Amino acid sequence: MAKNFSYTSSGDGEISLNNFVEISIDPVLLNNFSTEEGIGAYFNSYSTSEDFKKLKSELLQEVIFIIDNNLTDKQREVMYMTYMEGKTQNEISNELGRHQTAIHKTLKGNIDYGNNGKRYGGALKKIRKLCQKNEKVKNILIRMREKHEELESY
Numbered sequence: 001m002a003k004n005f006s007y008t009s010s011g012d013g014e015i016s017l018n019n020f021v022e023i024s025i026d027p028v029l030l031n032n033f034s035t036e037e038g039i040g041a042y043f044n045s046y047s048t049s050e051d052f053k054k055l056k057s058e059l060l061q062e063v064i065f066i067i068d069n070n071l072t073d074k075q076r077e078v079m080y081m082t083y084m085e086g087k088t089q090n091e092i093s094n095e096l097g098r099h100q101t102a103i104h105k106t107l108k109g110n111i112d113y114g115n116n117g118k119r120y121g122g123a124l125k126k127i128r129k130l131c132q133k134n135e136k137v138k139n140i141l142i143r144m145r146e147k148h149e150e151l152e153s154y
Contacts, residue, residue: 052147059140066130066137067123075123078106 067079081087081095089107093100109122119125131137 049147049151052144052151055140055144055147059137059144062134062136062140063127063131066127066134070130071123071126075106075126078103079123079127082107 067076071079077096078092081092082089087095089100089103092098092103096103105122107123109119109125112118112120
């Protein structure tokens with residue numbers, strides 16, 4: 001199910017996302033995000049904090065930087081259509097003239113059933129791996145957790 005959230009970053013105009021990209025990081029950092037609604041609900045619950053809004057903007061900018069600089073043209077195009085424009089795989093398939101399964105594989109990769117169902121390839125897996133290694137993303141998530149703890153103490 002798609003998660004919607006939008007916010008205004010400091011003077012940069014409104015940025016709206018129609019879906020949320022899940023980023024896998026150290027589980028200790030993400031323990032607070034294990035609710036049914038996930039990190040999107042966490043973001044929305046603290047959206048009144050200017051500091052938290054700035055952290056959200058920093059995180060989004062870093063993930064977009066990762067997308068722009070590490071994905072293939074095809075992966076980047078499908079990612080933007082899916083997560084920035086909110087299009088379904090079928091809508092993207094029709095627009096690009098490619099089969100829906102090709103769009104799905106671009107996002108999710110292929111499954112190797114001969115290797116215990118391990119996934120290989122795919123834009124989302126690549127982004128997760130890059131975010132796990134990215135110190136800036138880790139630091140932003142740590143600051144978000146600290147801000148969360150600070151807001152919870154009030």
